[in-house]
Amino acid sequence: MKLRTSPVFVEGPMPLIAPAVMFLSLFFLVPLGYVVWMSLSQPVIGLQNFGRLLNSSLFASVLYSTFKTALLVTLLSLLFAYPLAYAAANGSKRFATFLLTVVALSFWTSYLVRTYAWMVILGNQGPVTALLSWLGWDPAPKILFTTFSATLAMTHALIPFMTMSLFAVMKRIDPLYVRAAENLGAHPLRAFVSVYLPLSAPGIVNGCTLVFITCLGFYVMPVLLGSPRDQMIAGIIGDQIEQTLDFGLGSAISIVLLALTLAVYAVYNRFFGLDRLWAGGDR
Amino acid sequence: MEMFKNASATPLSRRAVLGAGLFGAAMLASPSIRRASAEENALYVNTWGGDWEASVKKFLFEPFTADTGIEIRTVSPISFAKLAAQKTTGVYEFDVTTLGVADVARANGAGLLETLEGHVDTSKLWEGAIYENGLATHGFATQMAYNAAKFPEGLKNWSDFFNVEKFPGNRSLQRHAARVLAIALLADGVPADQLFPYDLDRAFASLDRIKDHVRVWWTAGPQARQILTDGEVDMAGLWDSDAFGAKEASKEPIEIVWDQAVVDKACWIVAKDSPRAENGFKLISHIGQNAEGLAKFCIADQNGPMNPKSFDFIPAEVAARMPTHPEHLARAVMLDGAKLLPQLDELSTRFESWVGI
Amino acid sequence: MNVWIRSLAILIAAFVAAPMFIVIPMSFSSAASLAFPPPGYTLQNYVNFFSDPNWTQPLTNSLLIGLGTVCMTMLVAVPASFALVRHVFIGRTVFNLLIMLPMIVPTIVMAIGYYIYFGQLRLVQSYLGVILAHSCIALPMSTLILTAALKGFDRSVERAAMNLGASPFTTFRLITFPILRPAFTVAGLFAFIASFDEAVIGLFISGRDKATLPRQMFNAVRQEADPTISAASSFLFLLVLAGVCIWLAPQLVRRRTRLLGQTDGNGAAQPAAATS
Numbered sequence: 001m002k003l004r005t006s007p008v009f010v011e012g013p014m015p016l017i018a019p020a021v022m023f024l025s026l027f028f029l030v031p032l033g034y035v036v037w038m039s040l041s042q043p044v045i046g047l048q049n050f051g052r053l054l055n056s057s058l059f060a061s062v063l064y065s066t067f068k069t070a071l072l073v074t075l076l077s078l079l080f081a082y083p084l085a086y087a088a089a090n091g092s093k094r095f096a097t098f099l100l101t102v103v104a105l106s107f108w109t110s111y112l113v114r115t116y117a118w119m120v121i122l123g124n125q126g127p128v129t130a131l132l133s134w135l136g137w138d139p140a141p142k143i144l145f146t147t148f149s150a151t152l153a154m155t156h157a158l159i160p161f162m163t164m165s166l167f168a169v170m171k172r173i174d175p176l177y178v179r180a181a182e183n184l185g186a187h188p189l190r191a192f193v194s195v196y197l198p199l200s201a202p203g204i205v206n207g208c209t210l211v212f213i214t215c216l217g218f219y220v221m222p223v224l225l226g227s228p229r230d231q232m233i234a235g236i237i238g239d240q241i242e243q244t245l246d247f248g249l250g251s252a253i254s255i256v257l258l259a260l261t262l263a264v265y266a267v268y269n270r271f272f273g274l275d276r277l278w279a280g281g282d283r
Numbered sequence: 284m285e286m287f288k289n290a291s292a293t294p295l296s297r298r299a300v301l302g303a304g305l306f307g308a309a310m311l312a313s314p315s316i317r318r319a320s321a322e323e324n325a326l327y328v329n330t331w332g333g334d335w336e337a338s339v340k341k342f343l344f345e346p347f348t349a350d351t352g353i354e355i356r357t358v359s360p361i362s363f364a365k366l367a368a369q370k371t372t373g374v375y376e377f378d379v380t381t382l383g384v385a386d387v388a389r390a391n392g393a394g395l396l397e398t399l400e401g402h403v404d405t406s407k408l409w410e411g412a413i414y415e416n417g418l419a420t421h422g423f424a425t426q427m428a429y430n431a432a433k434f435p436e437g438l439k440n441w442s443d444f445f446n447v448e449k450f451p452g453n454r455s456l457q458r459h460a461a462r463v464l465a466i467a468l469l470a471d472g473v474p475a476d477q478l479f480p481y482d483l484d485r486a487f488a489s490l491d492r493i494k495d496h497v498r499v500w501w502t503a504g505p506q507a508r509q510i511l512t513d514g515e516v517d518m519a520g521l522w523d524s525d526a527f528g529a530k531e532a533s534k535e536p537i538e539i540v541w542d543q544a545v546v547d548k549a550c551w552i553v554a555k556d557s558p559r560a561e562n563g564f565k566l567i568s569h570i571g572q573n574a575e576g577l578a579k580f581c582i583a584d585q586n587g588p589m590n591p592k593s594f595d596f597i598p599a600e601v602a603a604r605m606p607t608h609p610e611h612l613a614r615a616v617m618l619d620g621a622k623l624l625p626q627l628d629e630l631s632t633r634f635e636s637w638v639g640i
Numbered sequence: 641m642n643v644w645i646r647s648l649a650i651l652i653a654a655f656v657a658a659p660m661f662i663v664i665p666m667s668f669s670s671a672a673s674l675a676f677p678p679p680g681y682t683l684q685n686y687v688n689f690f691s692d693p694n695w696t697q698p699l700t701n702s703l704l705i706g707l708g709t710v711c712m713t714m715l716v717a718v719p720a721s722f723a724l725v726r727h728v729f730i731g732r733t734v735f736n737l738l739i740m741l742p743m744i745v746p747t748i749v750m751a752i753g754y755y756i757y758f759g760q761l762r763l764v765q766s767y768l769g770v771i772l773a774h775s776c777i778a779l780p781m782s783t784l785i786l787t788a789a790l791k792g793f794d795r796s797v798e799r800a801a802m803n804l805g806a807s808p809f810t811t812f813r814l815i816t817f818p819i820l821r822p823a824f825t826v827a828g829l830f831a832f833i834a835s836f837d838e839a840v841i842g843l844f845i846s847g848r849d850k851a852t853l854p855r856q857m858f859n860a861v862r863q864e865a866d867p868t869i870s871a872a873s874s875f876l877f878l879l880v881l882a883g884v885c886i887w888l889a890p891q892l893v894r895r896r897t898r899l900l901g902q903t904d905g906n907g908a909a910q911p912a913a914a915t916s
Contacts, residue, residue, distance in 0.1 A: 012727070013723040013726075013727035013729045015719070016719035016720065016722050016723035016727070017719070017720065017723050017729070017735060018719075019715060019716050019719050019720070020716045020717075020719065020720040020735070020738070020739060020779070021735070021738070023716045023775070023776075023779075024716075024738055024739070024741070024742075024776065024779070027772045027773070027775070027776055028741065028742055028750075028776045030757060031750060031753030031754050031756070031757040031758075032745065032749070032750070032753050034753050034756050034757045035749060035752055035753040035756075038752075038756060058636075058639075080652050080655065080656075081652075083645060083648045083649050083652055084649050084652045084653065084656070086645065086649070087645055087646060087648075087649030088649070091646070091649070095646070095649075097888065098653070099649060099653055101884055101888050102653040102656050102657045103653075103656060104884050104887075105656075105657055105660070105880060105881065105884050106656045106657060106660065108833065108880045108883065108884065109660055109876070109877055109880050110836075110837045110839075110854065110857075110873075110876050111837065111839060111854075112839060112854050112857040112858060112861070112873070113660065113663060113857075113873040113876050113877050114659070114660060115861065116663060116857070116861060116869055116870070116873045117659050117660050117662050117663050117873065118659065119674055119861065120662050120663070120666050120674050120676050121659055121662055121676075123513055123515065123674040123675075123676070124513050124514040124515050125513045125514065125673060125674055125675035125676065126674065126675075126676045127662075127676055127677075139433075142453055142498070142514075142515060144515055145498050145499055145515065146498075156655070156656070156659065159652075159656055160656070188642075213744075216746065217746025217747060217748055217749070219747070219748050219839070219840045220839050220840065220858065223862070224858070224861050224862055227498065228497065228498070228499065228500050228638070229494065229495055229497070231639070234746065234748040234840075236639055237748050237749070237751075237752060238748065238751075238844075239635070239639045240639075240752070241751070241752055241755055241844055242362070242364055242365075242844075243364055243458070243635055243639070244364070244632065244635045244636075244639070245364050245367055245368060247752065247755075247756060250752050251752060254746075254748070254749040254752050254753075255749075257746055257748070257749060258745060258746065258749050261744065261745070261746055262744070265744055274737070274740070275736075327848065332863060332866070333865065333866070356693075357694075358848045359859070359863065360859070360863045371759065372759035372762075372764050373759075373762060374759070374762065374764045374765045374847060376765065376847055376848040377848070502862070502863055503862075503863035505863070505865040505866075506862065506863055506865050508865070509672070509673055509674070509865035512673055513673050513674055513675065532672075532673070
C-alpha cells in the first residue's frame, strides 16, 4: 500500500486558502477600500477632507482627548489587573479559579449591559451620588455624562483583557526564580521588582497594546456615558454617519483612526513581532 | 476504543450540520418572503418613542388600522439624516415620519418627500393644512424648564439660561440646528420679530458661551425628560410635553417657562419613493380627517392641534395648557420655515460641525 | 501568598464583578428612570422584554445572526487554520496577516465602510449583510483557537487511519473532527458571542427589521429611556452568570475528586476550556 504523507483530505494549500481569501477580499477589503476611496472622493476628488481635519482645532482636541483617555484607561487597567493576574497565577488553585471566574464573568458580559449598569451606578439618582451626599458632599457632583464616567467604565470593561494577557505570561514564570532571589537574601519587594516584574513584562506590553488599541476605537461607552465636549474619535465618525451624512469626512476621520491604530501595531511588530500579541490575549 | 465511540456519533452530527445548513438557507431566504407579504398591508412610521409613541398609536394609528386594515409598525427615533440616507441606500426603514417646519422645508427642497397634492384630498382638510408636502397637524413648543430648588430666584428667559455666571449648572438642549439657533439669538437679545432669517455669526457667538455647560445634546424627547427628571441637568430646553412630564415625575421642583418658547409645527410626510407610499397617503388623509383623534392625542401629549375642528373635543382648561393657546402663543416665537429656507443647509452643517468637529 | 496581595486581589475582583449585579434589582424597578434603589417593584419590564415585538424581534434576530455567523465563520476558518498549521506556502505570512486584519481595523471604521458598500449591494437591513460583517469580525479569534488546537494535534492517528485504507475525507470525519471537536465548539462559541455582543456594526447596518439586540439596547439607552433595557440587561447578565457557573461546576467537582486521590478523567477538554 502507498504510504500517504499528507493526510489532509485535499492536496496542497490552495483550496484551503481560497475561501478565506475570497471571503475577506469581498467582504472586508472591498468595504475597507470604500472607506479610503470615499475619503478621497466625497464630495469631490481630492484631499480636501483631510485638509479640513488638519485645519480643525476641534479635531485636534478630539485626537488629544482620545489619546489621553486611551492612555489613562490603559494605565488604570494595568494597575487593577496586575495584582489580580498575579494572585491568580501564584495563588492556590481554588483561589485562582475564583479570580478567573470573576474575570470571565465580566469578559463575557455585553458592553451594553455594563454601560447600563454604570448609568445606574453613576447617575444622579444612583448609589454613588447618594453615598457622596451622605458623606456631606453638597451638592454632590454630577458624574454621569462626564469624561470620568466614560474612563471608569472603559477601564472596567478592559480589565479582563489586561488580566488575560498578564495571566498568560505570569503562569509561565517559574516561582523558583523569585524564591532563589529571596534565598540569596533579597527583600521580597526587591525580588519582585528585579526578578518577577521583568519576567512579566511581555504580558504588560501585550496587555497595554491590546487595551490601548481597543480604547482608541471605542464607540459605545464614550458615546453613551461620556461628555459631548470631550468626544472620542469613534463617536465623531458615528456622527458623520448618523447626523451629518458627510461620508467623505467620516471616511477621512476613519482613515486617521486606522492609521493611528496601524502605527501602534507597527511599533509593536517592530520590537516584539505580531504573532506574540494574540498568543496570550483573548477575544 | 474511545475513538470508535466518538466515530459512531458522527452520523448524528452530520445530520445536525445538514439541518443547520437548511435552517441557514431558510433564514436567509425569509427576509424576502416576509418583506413581500409585509409590503401589502403594512406601514412603517418613524416616531419619537416613549409616551409620544404610545399616544400617537392609541389615538391616530389604531383608528386608522380599524378603518383600513393597514397595520402600522413604528421605528424610532425620528431622524432627518435617516430620511435622507433612505433615498441613497434604497432601503426604507420607515415610510412616514413627522418633521418640524424647518426640516420639512429642507427635505422638500432636497427632493426627499412625496408630493401630497393629488394623493391626499385637500378639500376635506382645513385651510393651510399642507405645508411643503407635509400635513401640519399640531404645534409643540421647545421651552425652558429648570430645577427650582437649585435656582430659587428663578430663570425668566433664554438670556438667563445662557448666563452661566449667574446660573451655574448643567444644561441640555436639543441637537437641532433650527430650534437651538433661535434660542441662542433670543438669548442674545434679538427681538422675536427680527429673528428670521438668522444672523448666524451672532447665533454661534452666543452658543459659544454655553458650549462647555451643555452636558447632553438630546436627540429624543424621552431622553430629555429623563435627564431632567433624574437631575442629571439643572435646566433644559425641551418640548412642553416633556417639560410637563418631568415636572410631574421629578422629586425636585421643576419650573416651566413659557416666555420665549419656540413653537414649531409637526408635519406628517411620506418619504420619496417609499415602497408603501400609497398606504402613507392613506394614513395622512386619515389623520387629517380624524379631528377627534388628533384632539385626544394633543390632550395626551400636550400639543396644540392645527385642525380647528379638534377644539370641539378639548375642554377649555386643557386648551389653556397647550402651546398654541393664544396666551402662550403671544409670549412664544413661531418658527418660520419659509424665511429660513435659504439658510437651512448652511445652518445645519455649521451647527453639526460646531457640536461635533 | 501574602495576605495583603490576596485581599487586594479580592477587592479588585469585587470591583470587576459587583457593578454588573446592579442590573438585577433594577430590572424589577417600576420607574422609567435610573433611580436606584428603585421606588417600587414590578415584573413589567420582563413582560415587555418577552412580549413587545420591539424587543422580541431583536432578540430573535441576534440569535439567528449569531448562528449564521457561526456557520459562515467556520466555513472559512476551518480550512484556513488547516492551511496555516499544515502547509508551508509562499505568502503564508501575508495570509496570516489578512486573517488577523479584522481584529486590527477598528470596528467603527468597518461600520462606515459596510454602510456604504452594503448600501450599494442592497444588503443594509438584511440578515446576510450583518452575518457577513460579523463573520469578518469573528474570523481572527476563531482561527486562532483552531490553529492552537491543530498545533497540538497528534497526526500519527490520522496516518494510522489512512494506512488502514481510510480516504482523506473519512479520516477527517471519523478521526480528525471528533478529536478536535472541543476546539471546534469553542471556536464556534466565540464566533457566536462575537456576533451576539457586537454593537457598532449592528447599530449602523442592521436597520429596522433586522435590528440586533445590542442595537435595540443602545437606542433604549440613548434615545428612548426605555426601562425595558433593565430586563434585557438582567437577562443577558444572568445568562452569562449561568454559563460561567456551569463551566465552573465541573472544575470544582474535578478538583474534589483529585483531592480524593483519583486521576483527572477528562484532560482533553481542559485546554479548550482554559482559553475562555
